[in-house]
Amino acid sequence: MTGGWVTRDAPTPEELAACIHCGLCLPGCPTYRLTGEETASPRGRLSAMSAVADGIAAVDETFEEMMSFCLQCRACEVACPSLVPFGRAMEGARVELAAQRPSPTRRARGRLLGRRGLGSRPAVALVTMLAAIGQRLRAPRWLPGRLGGALGGLRPLPVRAPSTLSDTWEPLAARVGTAALLAGCVMDPWFAGVHTASIAVLRRAGYRVEVPAGQTCCGALAAHDGAADEARALAATNRQAFAGYDLIVADSAGCGAHLKEYESWAPGGEGWADRVRDITEVVAEAIADGRLPTQPETGTPVAMQDPCHLRHAQRIIEPPRAIVHAAGYTPVEIDPLAMCCGAAGVYSVLRPETSAELGGRKAAQVTATSARIVASANPGCEMQLRSHLGPGYRVAHPVELFAEAIE
Amino acid sequence: MSLADDLAAFLGPGRVKTDPLERHVYARDGGLRTGPVEVIVHPRTTAEVVEIVRTARNHGSPVVARGAGTGLASGAVPTGPAVLVVLTRMDEIHEVDEASRTAWVGPGLINLELSQHIAPLGLHYAPDPSSQSICTIGGNVATNAGGPHCLADGTTVAHVLGIELVTVDGEVVMLGGAAPDPIGLDLRGVVVGSEGTVGVVTRVLVRLTEDAPATRTLLLAFGDTADAAATVSDTVAAGVIPAALEMMDRVMVGLIENWIHAGFPTDAAGVLLAELAGHPAAVEAEAEMLSNIAKANGALSARLAADADEAARWWKGRKGAFGAVAQRAPDYYLHDTVVPRSRLVDILGRVHEIAERHDLEVMNVFHAGDGNLHPLMPFDAAEPGTLERVQAAADEIVTASVEAGGTLSGEHGIGLEKRDLMSLVFSPVDLDAQARLREAFDPVGLFNPDKVLPAGSRCFDYGRPAPAQ
Numbered sequence: 001m002t003g004g005w006v007t008r009d010a011p012t013p014e015e016l017a018a019c020i021h022c023g024l025c026l027p028g029c030p031t032y033r034l035t036g037e038e039t040a041s042p043r044g045r046l047s048a049m050s051a052v053a054d055g056i057a058a059v060d061e062t063f064e065e066m067m068s069f070c071l072q073c074r075a076c077e078v079a080c081p082s083l084v085p086f087g088r089a090m091e092g093a094r095v096e097l098a099a100q101r102p103s104p105t106r107r108a109r110g111r112l113l114g115r116r117g118l119g120s121r122p123a124v125a126l127v128t129m130l131a132a133i134g135q136r137l138r139a140p141r142w143l144p145g146r147l148g149g150a151l152g153g154l155r156p157l158p159v160r161a162p163s164t165l166s167d168t169w170e171p172l173a174a175r176v177g178t179a180a181l182l183a184g185c186v187m188d189p190w191f192a193g194v195h196t197a198s199i200a201v202l203r204r205a206g207y208r209v210e211v212p213a214g215q216t217c218c219g220a221l222a223a224h225d226g227a228a229d230e231a232r233a234l235a236a237t238n239r240q241a242f243a244g245y246d247l248i249v250a251d252s253a254g255c256g257a258h259l260k261e262y263e264s265w266a267p268g269g270e271g272w273a274d275r276v277r278d279i280t281e282v283v284a285e286a287i288a289d290g291r292l293p294t295q296p297e298t299g300t301p302v303a304m305q306d307p308c309h310l311r312h313a314q315r316i317i318e319p320p321r322a323i324v325h326a327a328g329y330t331p332v333e334i335d336p337l338a339m340c341c342g343a344a345g346v347y348s349v350l351r352p353e354t355s356a357e358l359g360g361r362k363a364a365q366v367t368a369t370s371a372r373i374v375a376s377a378n379p380g381c382e383m384q385l386r387s388h389l390g391p392g393y394r395v396a397h398p399v400e401l402f403a404e405a406i407e
Numbered sequence: 408m409s410l411a412d413d414l415a416a417f418l419g420p421g422r423v424k425t426d427p428l429e430r431h432v433y434a435r436d437g438g439l440r441t442g443p444v445e446v447i448v449h450p451r452t453t454a455e456v457v458e459i460v461r462t463a464r465n466h467g468s469p470v471v472a473r474g475a476g477t478g479l480a481s482g483a484v485p486t487g488p489a490v491l492v493v494l495t496r497m498d499e500i501h502e503v504d505e506a507s508r509t510a511w512v513g514p515g516l517i518n519l520e521l522s523q524h525i526a527p528l529g530l531h532y533a534p535d536p537s538s539q540s541i542c543t544i545g546g547n548v549a550t551n552a553g554g555p556h557c558l559a560d561g562t563t564v565a566h567v568l569g570i571e572l573v574t575v576d577g578e579v580v581m582l583g584g585a586a587p588d589p590i591g592l593d594l595r596g597v598v599v600g601s602e603g604t605v606g607v608v609t610r611v612l613v614r615l616t617e618d619a620p621a622t623r624t625l626l627l628a629f630g631d632t633a634d635a636a637a638t639v640s641d642t643v644a645a646g647v648i649p650a651a652l653e654m655m656d657r658v659m660v661g662l663i664e665n666w667i668h669a670g671f672p673t674d675a676a677g678v679l680l681a682e683l684a685g686h687p688a689a690v691e692a693e694a695e696m697l698s699n700i701a702k703a704n705g706a707l708s709a710r711l712a713a714d715a716d717e718a719a720r721w722w723k724g725r726k727g728a729f730g731a732v733a734q735r736a737p738d739y740y741l742h743d744t745v746v747p748r749s750r751l752v753d754i755l756g757r758v759h760e761i762a763e764r765h766d767l768e769v770m771n772v773f774h775a776g777d778g779n780l781h782p783l784m785p786f787d788a789a790e791p792g793t794l795e796r797v798q799a800a801a802d803e804i805v806t807a808s809v810e811a812g813g814t815l816s817g818e819h820g821i822g823l824e825k826r827d828l829m830s831l832v833f834s835p836v837d838l839d840a841q842a843r844l845r846e847a848f849d850p851v852g853l854f855n856p857d858k859v860l861p862a863g864s865r866c867f868d869y870g871r872p873a874p875a876q
């Protein structure tokens with residue numbers, strides 16, 4: 001077997017040449033910090049990609065292992081003074097893996113993460129119903145490891161899933177604009193409380209809120225897994241569904257980060273990325289403008305967990321803190337490096353040991369503080385934290401904390 | 408049995424890496440070259456290092472130690488098939504002695520992690536290379552690493568009290584230790600800066616430094632780099648030794664501002680960043696003295712950081728400087744020469760002249776206080792002929808520095824990068840003495856062969872005199 005790429009999504013020569021091998025991206029990389037191995041570092045992964053690009057290495061088992069061990073947390077991207085777009089290059093490498101190392105499981109996974117899985121409302125509703133029944137049967141207690149853990153991290157689910165789709169709400173204050181909310185795939189039925197809070201707070205801040213019909217799963221998980229066709233199809237559907245809106249709001253950090261990067265999956269003209277905002281950006285701005293009230297400080301600490309796709313991919317750091325503060329709480333820092341909690345989309349299912357080790361570390365950072373509430377703006381992180389922290393801790397989206405405080 | 412099999416016999420099969428792609432990934436450090444790695448191991452204990460060294464020796468395979476691989480002199484890159492011993496898993500903080508302000512640490516410990524760990528005690532580890540967020544204490548010892556704060560506190564050698572070393576015979580020896588004046592020859596100095604050529608460092612006793620009660624950071628802008636350089640000389644001459652004194656030129660400042668908006672003046676030809684540390688009254692007085700010296704030398708402005716945040720932003724900008732250069736071109740060549748402070752102005756002029764003649768861009772960021780220059784030349788190695796021009800300019804810059812009474816390397820080491828320039832500073836007799844010293848530790852050339860000393864250093868290499876140099 002010889003090296004080389006076979007797809008148009010492959011890492012580009014420019015992306016790879018930008019790396020000058022300085023190593024400044026290593027400290028924040030969770031897999032490097034767990035192993036101390038260059039092959040598990042961002043610099044090592046880029047070097048392996050270059051080897052394939054140069055035809056000295058093949059997309060073989062070793063290459064696959066190096067790439068799939070990566071959590072796609074993008075901490076390396078923030079640390080890089082040479083501005084290497086690591087997240088994009090890794091998405092490209094995953095597409096290559098799907099093309100050059102196809103397997104029945106990978107194909108099945110691609111379908112699950114694509115149009116007929118996460119992109120299908122009936123499919124998601126069915127899974128939700130099964131999970132809800134499982135919860136009622138106290139399945140987390142007796143189900144084997146992974147599945148039990150995942151179920152244990154979920155919020156209590158209703159058997160009949162709610163949906164915000166196609167709804168419209170009028171503003172409750174002087175109107176400043178219309179916000180189109182991304183309903184998401186599992187966000188809608190599994191994290192309905194976050195949508196409810198986002199809608200309530202947006203209305204108070206003067207937005208008319210619409211949840212456009214015709215939208216679907218954002219496609220982030222498909223893109224991260226190299227299922228390029230599925231990712232492209234989902235992105236194209238959403239670009240159409242949201243075409244007429246100037247402000248598109250996501251209240252799941254992973255979805256927002258991916259939406260902002262649609263240009264590489266469903267190109268369609270300039271300006272799209274500027275129209276997409278994470279809910280924390282919109283709410284923090286409204287607080288700063290005085291469009292939303294600020295509560296007096298109560299001194300109750302809230303541990304701030306920075307989802308990778310909020311802090312590293314979207315570079316959003318201050319807004320969730322400002323929101324938690326305005327809700328009357330005292331934000332508590334837990335990790336200056338903001339290292340990944342190990343949830344990382346489907347990673348927790350594919351590489352449970354690494355995921356659990358990182359989840360344990362993150363939980364320990366929380367328990368080292370006096371906080372009993374954790375703010376996290378991403379559903380995957382929320383589940384991971386809940387299952388690793390166990391009872392006695394509350395994990396909520398910062399906007400939920402804020403919505404309760406101003407009720 | 409093969410070398411890999413023998414290593415796997417005691418490390419376990421999963422811990423010996425031989426896959427071609429893995430070897431490729433480990434074939435380069437922070438420098439520009441690559442080399443043939445045969446086997447990669449990540450020992451966890453000194454005992455494992457001992458076994459690795461013995462096994463490698465039995466197979467006649469050289470041993471190359473590696474920390475985080477941020478070295479810029481290709482020191483961790485083998486020149487022939489070798490066992491790469493990566494020490495990142497030996498990253499324990501074994502013991503902190505608060506009373507005597509020392510700590511025993513593993514060689515793989517990250518420099519900054521040590522300082523963060525002891526911060527609650529009001530202590531820090533003084534050597535602070537710009538790579539401190541990731542480089543290892545073992546790598547720092549091996550390269551005698553310096554950093555902005557080494558002006559007042561000295562480089563790594565001043566902070567290493569004891570070293571546990573695995574020798575060529577697979578013995579574990581302890582050099583130095585907690586006693587203020589260890590008996591016998593003090594061999595620590597041989598190991599510090601030896602770049603992995605005398606053995607593998609497996610434990611280090613480091614000196615911890617008390618945090619200064621007060622620090623002030625001063626930003627000075629100049630219309631001419633010569634004025635900045637004169638300020639540096641005058642400051643030291645006046646008896647003020649800042650904790651750090653760093654200089655950046657206009658191009659460098661522009662690139663840093665592009666990246667993180669540190670708040671440096673982009674219209675100045677040269678910027679000096681000074682940190683003063685000590686007792687509050689002394690710090691205030693020194694800050695004033697330094698501002699006055701700068702103004703006497705025509706400074707455009709002198710500004711004290713308003714608070715710790717502003718100072719931190721300035722330092723972050725300074726420490727990310729090397730990486731920011733890549734915005735300009737995919738590759739860069741970083742020099743590390745040292746010149747007497749009084750010759751700074753001349754040398755800066757020479758550096759620009761040399762770069763211009765070779766049609767290269769050059770930018771400067773350096774430890775001005777100790778005359779350690781880091782001219783940087785961004786280039787694109789993919790353009791035919793560029794690498795040769797860069798190498799030629801590099802050799803000229805080093806030669807110019809040496810002619811001005813300086814030396815080859817301030818802190819990044821010799822490795823392969825500057826090995827063949829050693830004869831510029833050392834006579835054949837000097838080189839022979841160094842080669843003998845190394846031979847005393849490693850008569851068979853097991854550890855990082857071909858590094859630091861050029862071939863023929865030993866006057867009687869291969870049993871006949873080396874050609875006259």
Ligand SMILES: Cc1cc2nc3c(=O)[nH]c(=O)nc-3n(C[C@H](O)[C@H](O)[C@H](O)COP(=O)(O)OP(=O)(O)OC[C@H]3O[C@@H](n4cnc5c(N)ncnc54)[C@H](O)[C@@H]3O)c2cc1C
Pocket residue numbers: 021022023024436437471472473474475476477478479481482483494514535536537538541542543544545546547548549550551552553554555602603604606607608609729730818819820822855
């Ligand atoms: C962005 C950037 C900024 C930098 N700034 C500075 C600076 O300000 N000052 C400075 O001095 N350097 C600087 N450097 C260079 C580099 O970081 C230092 O040389 C550092 O000490 C290397 O540490 P490391 O752990 O990466 O070692 P490596 O690069 O892995 O190895 C360096 C050398 O040490 C040897 N070695 C490593 N560990 C051991 C051991 N346990 N026993 C025996 N030998 C060993 C290796 O064989 C090699 O010869 C910088 C590098 C970069 C990329």
Ligand code: SF4
Pocket residue numbers: 018019020021022023024025026042043046076079080081082083084730
């Ligand atoms: S920080 Fe950027 S340039 Fe440096 S090694 Fe990492 S990816 Fe490459």
Ligand code: SF4
Pocket residue numbers: 028029030031032040041042045069070071072073074075076077086
């Ligand atoms: S994305 Fe995260 S896990 Fe992957 S290389 Fe970067 S820092 Fe490491």
